[in-house]
Amino acid sequence: MSSQTFGKPDIEHSNPLARTMLKKLDYDQLTNCMRCGFCLPACPTFRETGVEPESPRGRIALMKAVVDGVMEPDQAFEDQMNHCLGCRACEPVCPADVKYGQLIEQTRDAIEDHAKHGAIVSGTRKLFFRGVFPHQNRMKLLGRSLRLYQKSGLQKVARGTGIMKLFPAHMREMEQILPEAASQGVVERIGERYPAKGQRIATVALFRGCIMDVLFADTNVNTVKLLSEAGFDVVIPKTQGCCGALHAHSGEMDQARELARVNVKAFKDAGVDYIVSNAGGCGALLVEYDHLLHEDESWAEDAAWFAKRVVDISTILVDKGRVPAFAEEAAEGAVPEAVAETGAAATITYQDSCHLRNVMKGSTAPRKLMKSVKGAHFCEMRDSDRCCGSAGIYNVTQPEMAGQILEHKMEHANATEAQYLLTSNPGCLLQMKLGIDKHGRGGDMKAMHIVDYLYERIARPGDEA
Amino acid sequence: MAEKALASKLRAIVGDRYYREDMEARVAHSYDGTPMLQALPDGVVYPASTAEVAAVMKVLAEHRVPLVSRGSGSNLCGGTVPLEGGIVMVMHRMNRILEVDLENLTATVQPGLITAEFIAHIESLGLFYPPDPSSMRISTIGGNIAECSGGLRGLKYGTTKDYVIGLEAVLASGEIIRTGGKLMKDVAGYDLTKLLVGSEGTLAIITEATLKLVPPPRAKKTMLAMYRDLYGAARTVSRIIEARIIPATLEFMDNPTIRVVDDFAKLGLPLDMEAILLIEQDGDPEAVERDIALIEEICIAERADRVQVAADREEAERLLTARRSAFTALARLRPTTILEDATVPRSKIADMVLRINEIARKYNVTIATFGHAGDGNLHPTATTDARDHDEVHRVEQAFAEIFEASIELGGTITGEHGVGIVKAPYLEWKVGSAGLDMMKGIKQAFDPHRLLNPGKLFAKETRKRVVLQHE
Ligand SMILES: Cc1cc2nc3c(=O)[nH]c(=O)nc-3n(C[C@H](O)[C@H](O)[C@H](O)COP(=O)(O)OP(=O)(O)OC[C@H]3O[C@@H](n4cnc5c(N)ncnc54)[C@H](O)[C@@H]3O)c2cc1C
Ligand code: SF4
Ligand code: SF4
Numbered sequence: 001m002s003s004q005t006f007g008k009p010d011i012e013h014s015n016p017l018a019r020t021m022l023k024k025l026d027y028d029q030l031t032n033c034m035r036c037g038f039c040l041p042a043c044p045t046f047r048e049t050g051v052e053p054e055s056p057r058g059r060i061a062l063m064k065a066v067v068d069g070v071m072e073p074d075q076a077f078e079d080q081m082n083h084c085l086g087c088r089a090c091e092p093v094c095p096a097d098v099k100y101g102q103l104i105e106q107t108r109d110a111i112e113d114h115a116k117h118g119a120i121v122s123g124t125r126k127l128f129f130r131g132v133f134p135h136q137n138r139m140k141l142l143g144r145s146l147r148l149y150q151k152s153g154l155q156k157v158a159r160g161t162g163i164m165k166l167f168p169a170h171m172r173e174m175e176q177i178l179p180e181a182a183s184q185g186v187v188e189r190i191g192e193r194y195p196a197k198g199q200r201i202a203t204v205a206l207f208r209g210c211i212m213d214v215l216f217a218d219t220n221v222n223t224v225k226l227l228s229e230a231g232f233d234v235v236i237p238k239t240q241g242c243c244g245a246l247h248a249h250s251g252e253m254d255q256a257r258e259l260a261r262v263n264v265k266a267f268k269d270a271g272v273d274y275i276v277s278n279a280g281g282c283g284a285l286l287v288e289y290d291h292l293l294h295e296d297e298s299w300a301e302d303a304a305w306f307a308k309r310v311v312d313i314s315t316i317l318v319d320k321g322r323v324p325a326f327a328e329e330a331a332e333g334a335v336p337e338a339v340a341e342t343g344a345a346a347t348i349t350y351q352d353s354c355h356l357r358n359v360m361k362g363s364t365a366p367r368k369l370m371k372s373v374k375g376a377h378f379c380e381m382r383d384s385d386r387c388c389g390s391a392g393i394y395n396v397t398q399p400e401m402a403g404q405i406l407e408h409k410m411e412h413a414n415a416t417e418a419q420y421l422l423t424s425n426p427g428c429l430l431q432m433k434l435g436i437d438k439h440g441r442g443g444d445m446k447a448m449h450i451v452d453y454l455y456e457r458i459a460r461p462g463d464e465a
Numbered sequence: 466m467a468e469k470a471l472a473s474k475l476r477a478i479v480g481d482r483y484y485r486e487d488m489e490a491r492v493a494h495s496y497d498g499t500p501m502l503q504a505l506p507d508g509v510v511y512p513a514s515t516a517e518v519a520a521v522m523k524v525l526a527e528h529r530v531p532l533v534s535r536g537s538g539s540n541l542c543g544g545t546v547p548l549e550g551g552i553v554m555v556m557h558r559m560n561r562i563l564e565v566d567l568e569n570l571t572a573t574v575q576p577g578l579i580t581a582e583f584i585a586h587i588e589s590l591g592l593f594y595p596p597d598p599s600s601m602r603i604s605t606i607g608g609n610i611a612e613c614s615g616g617l618r619g620l621k622y623g624t625t626k627d628y629v630i631g632l633e634a635v636l637a638s639g640e641i642i643r644t645g646g647k648l649m650k651d652v653a654g655y656d657l658t659k660l661l662v663g664s665e666g667t668l669a670i671i672t673e674a675t676l677k678l679v680p681p682p683r684a685k686k687t688m689l690a691m692y693r694d695l696y697g698a699a700r701t702v703s704r705i706i707e708a709r710i711i712p713a714t715l716e717f718m719d720n721p722t723i724r725v726v727d728d729f730a731k732l733g734l735p736l737d738m739e740a741i742l743l744i745e746q747d748g749d750p751e752a753v754e755r756d757i758a759l760i761e762e763i764c765i766a767e768r769a770d771r772v773q774v775a776a777d778r779e780e781a782e783r784l785l786t787a788r789r790s791a792f793t794a795l796a797r798l799r800p801t802t803i804l805e806d807a808t809v810p811r812s813k814i815a816d817m818v819l820r821i822n823e824i825a826r827k828y829n830v831t832i833a834t835f836g837h838a839g840d841g842n843l844h845p846t847a848t849t850d851a852r853d854h855d856e857v858h859r860v861e862q863a864f865a866e867i868f869e870a871s872i873e874l875g876g877t878i879t880g881e882h883g884v885g886i887v888k889a890p891y892l893e894w895k896v897g898s899a900g901l902d903m904m905k906g907i908k909q910a911f912d913p914h915r916l917l918n919p920g921k922l923f924a925k926e927t928r929k930r931v932v933l934q935h936e
Contacts (some may be wrong), residue, residue: 035803
């Protein structure tokens with residue numbers, strides 16, 4: 001058998017983007033796609049539109065056509081690449097194991113190199129990607145201003161005066177469902193170490209995330225306590241930063257790599273057994289740090305060390321922990337009226353985080369946990385494994401497609417008649433809150449992070465926090 | 466790009482959104498599931514009704530522009546590659562189930578309907594539509610009909626042609642015809658329904674189909690038989706049929722396939738086995754029990770090393786997964802996977818597998834074989850790399866010789882994937898020159914200006930037969 005490998009086509013592209021794509025795209029992956037079409041039914045954008053260019057097979061064909069010099073990458077090409085949710089539902093169904101996620105990242109990276117953003121967009125991008133996300137303290141500051149805005153009554157004023165009407169509709173909608181920002185993150189609230197309850201099983205580190213620690217700081221605290229209940233010593237290295245996922249997915253690869261190095265160092269120094277993530281979007285990039293840094297020899301080994309240890313909160317609880325008993329009626333006030341009145345079980349349903357499911361392969365553990373809650377009935381919603389349209393900042397950049405996907409998602413969610421709609425990722429959680437706001441069947445459905453839901457239902461006598 | 470006048474006429478028929486000639490649309494309709502083939506169309510049209518299809522075809526006929534009708538482009542014979550440019554017509558928007566007639570047990574559907582969605586609906590009504598190509602989650606009913614697709618249930622239940630009883634189709638001229646109907650009997654003239662099934666988009670565009678439904682089997686049982694001896698496995702196939710048992714499914718995997726499948730799916734398959742048979746029977750519970758017991762006896766008599774009957778549906782699913790993952794596993798070995806489908810009389814399965822192995826060795830290429838043993842339909846599958854021209858050339862030579870061997874053993878060049886571009890040079894081997902002329906005459910009658918899917922079925926030149934070298 002021949003083991004010769006064959007490189008990229010030997011052509012001089014006159015188009016600069018095509019030239020960069022020729023340089024950046026993994027040609028083997030482009031060739032590995034055998035165009036069987038198995039990925040089509042898994043792809044949300046194909047399901048919504050039914051047209052080939054909106055499918056993984058179509059997008060790969062377009063990328064390959066550019067690299068091969070069959071077509072010049074035009075605006076339509078760039079738009080098509082941006083239309084992809086990056087949910088990676090196409091990867092697990094692909095018989096040829098094509099690494100679509102890498103191809104789309106490489107393509108967006110190339111596009112970004114050539115992007116001529118308008119002044120406002122590039123200003124905002126720079127501010128967020130370079131100026132805010134990478135810096136935990138600035139995230140905090142942003143959080144505090146957001147909190148100030150929410151607390152000071154400015155929010156009410158803004159909503160009342162109709163200033164928000166000046167913003168595009170989807171931004172207004174998002175503003176409505178943003179939770180209250182916390183001025184204190186998880187470390188400020190419980191310190192850098194939290195001991196295991198009972199016999200220690202292992203020492204784990206919490207990856208606190210940047211958005212998580214500002215908008216969902218409670219969830220971070222609950223994650224730590226849940227880990228402790230399950231028998232883990234938890235450390236929260238202070239020097240950790242943003243995971244870089246938003247950068248990577250938007251084509252800012254160098255920034256993403258820089259952030260990865262910061263995190264690898266922070267956690268390597270902490271010397272832990274596992275690195276726990278409670279946000280599917282972050283976790284999926286964290287488990288791929290080895291791939292992200294594979295060309296950087298001095299970091300490759302540590303990155304591999306890091307990637308091997310990353311695990312989602314639900315998975316580590318189920319696979320390694322002593323899962324506490326959960327009961328719908330355990331915590332004071334946690335009994336929904338429906339249960340109290342009828343004695344019937346509360347119904348919970350679950351929206352998979354695409355990245356948790358498709359990249360971290362963590363779809364069974366959350367379900368096991370939810371099914372273990374006494375007095376609650378787990379009802380699988382149709383297409384729970386399909387992207388909700390949130391996809392990082394997709395709902396902001398592609399509001400139309402995201403809105404369409406969300407509407408269909410909520411039809412399925414409503415059909416379960418669940419009181420709790422649980423998720424494992426902040427983006428999905430916000431999107432579900434938005435969904436309930438816009439398309440809910442009125443009143444009694446609540447979107448929650450699975451950690452918060454479970455933590456509230458641990459059967460424990462006289463809890464102190 | 467299509468001429469301006471033509472484009473504006475097409476837009477007037479389907480609306481601006483549904484006629485496209487930008488590069489994005491053209492590139493994304495330049496290929497199908499067949500490796501190594503690609504050609505750009507001039508435009509892509511997405512009609513919503515039979516009337517639109519007819520109007521589009523009238524315009525194209527007037528301008529003498531060719532048309533390729535396309536379902537999901539999952540075919541493996543180059544059937545939807547627009548070799549001569551022209552327009553690709555995507556049927557996806559015509560995807561409705563028009564009627565399920567519970568009195569006549571028929572369903573009438575549009576061609577763009579996804580097969581699995583149709584099957585799910587039919588099963589929800591407590592009925593059964595047996596054709597189940599492995600691609601059913603993507604492929605369309607129209608594509609299934611045009612390719613006469615078969616599946617794992619083909620042995621007992623037949624293939625698509627056995628379930629199509631009526632069609633509506635648009636001819637190259639733009640005229641609309643109707644054939645057959647909700648009739649179980651119909652001998653009024655030539656059977657145009659059967660002629661259109663398997664016509665690969667070269668005779669007409671199918672716009673509606675009436676399909677026969679049957680009651681579902683009441684019970685099902687699955688087993689796996691493993692052999693150290695290839696002939697034992699092959700003899701088992703013949704002996705089961707001889708014993709007048711027709712299993713619902715009777716599938717075969719050779720040793721190289723077992724190895725890759727196990728390597729990927731980690732099912733704990735025995736790696737030292739030469740062949741595995743996967744057998745499923747369905748029907749009335751007592752009959753199923755009796756058949757499975759008999760089949761087990763036959764397997765053991767033919768020196769199966771191990772026979773394993775699935776205890777429950779879950780275990781059965783695991784076994785079926787083993788077979789279904791054959792293609793998956795093979796596809797991961799090398800970048801280019803060429804899945805062929807030579808078919809021989811089922812008594813010749815073992816001879817054919819041995820011949821395939823000999824030929825692979827001779828050309829120094831990797832070919833694993835699995836397939837529908839009960840139908841005699843084998844899928845010798847080459848794993849290669851399209852960029853290695855030398856190796857690909859050897860693969861092509863090997864396949865030419867495999868088709869030759871297949872015909873020599875009384876078989877055919879394709880059992881279910883169709884002729885398209887890939888098998889066109891070999892068609893004459895199977896049907897002879899008089900047969901080929903007859904087929905060309907039929908094509909001429911339907912499509913005198915060669916507008917429908919030109920370049921398919923009929924090659925410019927027939928391949929010369931390979932001279933077989935017998936040792
Ligand atoms: C992984 C995989 C597994 C497969 N397994 C099987 C299998 O088990 N059995 C099997 O038989 N095949 C199998 N196939 C082949 C393929 O899926 C079938 O041939 C299928 O029927 C094609 O359907 P499609 O909708 O994709 O049609 P397309 O590929 O789009 O078209 C196929 C042919 O039909 C014509 N056509 C499409 N729609 C119409 C219409 N409305 N009117 C007239 N002509 C039309 C096209 O012109 C073309 O010639 C497999 C393919 C893949 C990739
Ligand atoms: S499933 Fe994989 S090989 Fe098949 S078309 Fe999609 S990406 Fe390509
Ligand atoms: S990542 Fe998601 S949206 Fe993008 S091509 Fe894959 S399945 Fe479709």
